[in-house]
Amino acid sequence: MRIGLIGTGRIGSFHAGVLARHPEVGSLVVADADAGRAASVAAALGAEAAPDVTALLGRGPDAVVIASATAAHAELISRAARAGLPVFCEKPIALDVPGTLAALAAVAEAGTELQLGFMRRFDAGYRAAREAVRAGRLGRLHTVRTVSSDPEPPPAAYLPLSGGLFRDCMIHDVDAVRWVTGREVVEVYARGADGGPAVFREAGDVDTAAALLVLDDGTLVTATATRCNGAGYDVRMELAGDRDQLAVGLDERTPLTSLEPHSPAPPPKPWPGFLERFAPAYEAELDAFVRLVRGGAPNPCDGYEALAALRVAEACERSRREGRAVRVDG
Secondary structure, three states: OEEEEEOOOHHHHHHHHHHHHOOOOOEEEEEOOOHHHHHHHHHHHOOEEOOOHHHHHOOOOOEEEEOOOHHHHHHHHHHHHHOOOOEEEEOOOOOOHHHHHHHHHHHHHHOOOEEEEOHHHHOHHHHHHHHHHHOOOOOOEEEEEEEEEOOOOOOOOOHHHHOOHHHHHHHHHHHHHHHHHOOOEEEEEEEEEOOOOHHHHHOOOOOEEEEEEEEOOOOEEEEEEEOOOOOOOEEEEEEEEOOOEEEEOOOOOOOOOOOOOOOOOOOOOOOOOHHHHHHHHHHHHHHHHHHHHHOOOOOOOEHHHHHHHHHHHHHHHHHHHHOOOEEOOO
């Protein structure tokens, strides 16, 4: 199989390494807006470098992986779809619903596949949580709590292009909640705080946020996110029912210190970032894409899943700005 990869930044370079090692991928061709960076990544992996996207698509790939800047996702999805190619794309498809719908229409018209990169669906803990909920282990699920905490802010230049904390970060929690519980979010109430670095205020964003999500069966979800968690990278989910309570992401590397007597010492090596915490999940999602392209597996996360998560994230942002509860448009 021949794979084309667009975007060789941090996550794109990681994906390139995974694909270059995959036994079903015979050749890899990469492209980036920074042609020198693409050439460097290609040289390190024994892959090919294309000078631009047009050249990459002209080299006969069987499928395309998109890890470029967010603003380019929708157009690149549409171009690949028109070329008849299956696509894997990092979230989001676009920063708004109209752009997302346009890309989905291009995929549908071409009759190709689009898999979105919500990697938590491939994490062992989240998968076990989904199985436990579906098996009834928790009884009646009444409360879900999610945490997404980055150890430090992203580059200042990234913030105005990110779509904001809800669309860029908390959207992962939204997707995980929908996927684990099998329920839809019907209403949100969200607040944000911008007491951190001035770059967030300058970008019209917040560095910390909290949201209450109401699911269609009445289950309550509290979701918090921050860009300024000095202890380390912390992503967790807690699920509480009338029979049991379970946690995802609670292990010896969770950057959380208990103040209770005789409690364990602080983690000696907390998670530094998302690539380290979710490396196996990133590898698993690309393996699923390769199997999808081969025709041996169904699509584990299509574009309509991304659309549903985006609608919730947009409702959270609207709630934050307007200071009121917002119903989620279906």
